[in-house]
Amino acid sequence: MDGGWQQRITPRFWRALWKQRELAWRLTLREVQGRYRGSVLGWGWSFLTPLLMLAVYTFVFSEVFQARWGDLEQAGPLGFAINLFAGLIVFNLFSESATKAPGLILENANLVTKVIFPLEILAAVSVATACFHALTSLVVLALFELVAQGAIPPTLLWLPLIWLPLVSGCLALSWLLSALGVYVRDLGQVLGTVVSMLMFLSAVFYPLSALPLRWQPLLRLNPLVAVIEQTRDVAIKGLPPSASYLVIGTALGLLACELSFRLFQKARRGFADVL
Template identity: 30%
Template sequence: MPSLSPSVRKSITLIYHFAERESKSRYKRSVLGWFWSFLNPLVTVGVYWFVFGAIYGAAPPETSNHNAESFGLYLFTGLIIWTLFTGMVDGSMEWLSSVSDLRKKIYFPTETALLGGAASNLVQSSLEVVVLLVIMAALSNIGWTLVFLPVAMALALGFGLGLGFIVSVLNARYRDVKYLVGIVLNVAFFAVPIVYTPELIKRDDLPVPEIARILVEWNPVSLFIEISRDAVYFLQVPLWNRFLAALAWSVATFSIGWVFFRRQSMSISEEP
């Protein structure tokens, strides 16, 4: 990499290092190793499918070719994006606190720890995507719209990491921030149409206030999930206004988070 400046090269080396460390430590002491990374999402999907699909009888939304109309697959698609998003927010706090002692003794650009962790998380999500795509291919539910899936993932990553930049700095200052974030994410899970379809909340016979409908439909994570479902499940081009809203959310949040982090992260070495 001769054309890159030394500081950029240093950052890339560090990002790679932190990504590798995160990936290794994730399943280090387990015999089954990376197998867990497949088992965990599959079990989660299995449980949600059983509860909401089998017990409550949620019907899978219709697709144009009817090849992969399964509530389990519909769930799985949304869950991949959700896991990617929450992994960024939760992970950021952990990644920063794991290097904060180190940062008091040696200088390095702190954001590399978060970017490295994010890269490791992205690899994890990509493995889940591989599982999903293998199933979709077996059911011959594959089309060119798949190109929107990496886009949806990138948008979710940018949004999640942008929030992560902010909450990780706050968490370094106030140690109860991570509990608060945990609670908010738990609530947010149900504000996003993962275990239910967005059509459900639009039905007139349900006593849902208008504000809740707008919130569910236009919150950024819902947008990312809808785009990914268009890409993989419905095989249709995402609505352009949804796409633009998602893009705006992601770019704005990432930028604000980045600037905030860069401004505040120097003071981490002075935290008691």
């Protein structure tokens, strides 16, 4: 009786992922290893790529455009770099999950038509792979903080809770976009443009406080802005997270996962016919 009660209150998406956790782990490991297999640097690319992008962005915005980061102006380009990089880590996690989502089912059509396979874990594997690259970049950020500030704020330990709404939101979005991508083949092209626009509307290259007051409420409608600002607070400024963000963000993320999972399960019934 207790087991049945627990099953009823546990979200369906969580039960499905927990049941297939071992398969999801193996596929995630294969995805990460396969990306770097055969290359000279191997996993070193997961460190080198963010470093190169950080160097380019920092040079362009802090040296060419002479941009500075508000209260860190005295820190110069290095202070600009760590704030920029924190925003990029969050945005890249979202970007990698979102841009891959429309092709997840299309690229694995054989799993739809020939094999009984839990298709829902494809989105989980994609998001988990993006999380691996984000964590790798986080190590780079910590090293930069040691150089720029001499210490890593202990509030960095809050980051898993800060990112819970982000990861659950990416998972929900991946389920929706992967299902929709089967029926709308142009979705990938459209999404690439949207993601590029979002990069400049997500407070990645500037603090939200740098905008005129009349524009700040509009940008706050973008969920990525809240995640990026909270990430900078705990990872760089040493500030505790917002309690309202943790409660509301987590609740909305989990609700989005449950709704999108159910929509994915309904949409998958027509996958075989379309493919």
